[in-house]
Amino acid sequence: MLFSRLLSSTPRHLLNIGLAFFLLLLILLFVNSFHSKDLRESLIQPLHLVSNLPSQKPTQLQSQPTPDRRCNAIPSSPDVAVIIKTGANLIYEKLPIQLLTGLQCANDPLIFSDLAQTLGPYRVYDVLEDVSEDIKQSSDFDYYRQLQEFQRFGQDLRLLHDRAPAWKLDRYKFIHMLKKSWNLRPGHDWYIFLEGDTYILWANAMLWLQQFDPQTPYYFGQQSYYKNEPFAHGGSGIIISRGAMEKVLGDDPEFSPRYDKLAKEEVYGDYVLMKALQEKGVTLSPYKPILQGERLSTLRFGPGRHKDERYWCQPLVSLHHVTPSDVEALWQLEQQQQDLTRPILFSDVYNHFMAPQLPHDSEDREDWYNFSEDAVFKPPGEKPGRPIPESEMTPVQEQAYQSYEQCAAGCAEYHRCMQYSYEFLTQQCSYSFSYRLGERRPPTSDGTRYKSGWLMTKINRDIQENKCSSLEWKGFHSDM
Structure with a gap:
């Protein structure tokens, strides 16, 4: 009775509309059930990408207008090719935010991984496909074969989260990344090689590279040391000029197989890359701190560990281990620059990121580790840390390990x-000769607990005494 009264009181045109929507819904449900099996099957099928043959001319992405004001801010910007090295188990975690922000100015970047994929409009190349077959038969490539199998059966690649086998495979990527970059993007002035979690400050990089002749064989990087030999740390970014690429990748058909064998024997792929460049007479020009292996929270400011170092008036070009929030914050900093032809300096990064986060009501913070590690004091009988010179040790320093208060007094x-x-x-009491922000470290179940402090009077005096009267486009050479 109630239902019939409701129908009689409802306008006829509304009833007709409702009936039409109901019939349309039934049709859609029928079509969906008919095709759902085919749809599910198609979703798990891997993409079939054309093999990355060096002789093929790659299809260039059409350059799209971008609102990113950095891209055209530097007159006569160098002609650069940007190459990103990543892994299939991490590509979705690290790369999308980079492509949406910091790498917007990179024209058709090359993305190399251990698996051929696509990432939106970007093609991801399998950088290991040309590794020598005898090397591929080794256990180092078990993980590589597992990746192919996961893709073949539509499994979630993120489940392969064990970093150890991925790291073992990574050292084979560098030599083939170099060779494929030259084949796929020949003739650029500069080749900028980045990791998926390396952020590059675009305008700073363009202003820096403008100062060099790309036809000269250059190999720039933040120096790390292995076997007492310096090599460019891959995570900080490696920059190689056109002149160096031409010199290294000349007529040498055994180039890749020879260094595949060396990669199998060594630990670090960026060290193997250095040996390949060195063989052809291209040596490292060290550019720490302009190129950085630190992230925002661990970046040094002011004096360095060595007495001839200072992190202040140099432009910052790269950071490593950046989180998605780091990437977003750095991109916003670049966008907020009024004059992009003025480089962003270490001092600017300190004032923007670190200074506002330092404690104001006191000089210390509970459950916080500020990466003080330049001098370490431990109780007697413990394995020695990194003490200050014995000639500078005082009774206060000798007792610095006994309490937080004595550690502060010693500093x-x-x-x-x-x-x-x-x-x-x-x-354990630790000092830092630089100022660094650090991160929150909650107490652990075994009783580990940190507390950190900053001597703001010293820090502010150091800043006042070291105004930047000029830019310092130079690197340190002392970091063994």
């Missing part, structure tokens, strides 16, 4: 100490 007394941290379980 205040020591002329080079800018900040300190104390770990209560092991009674």
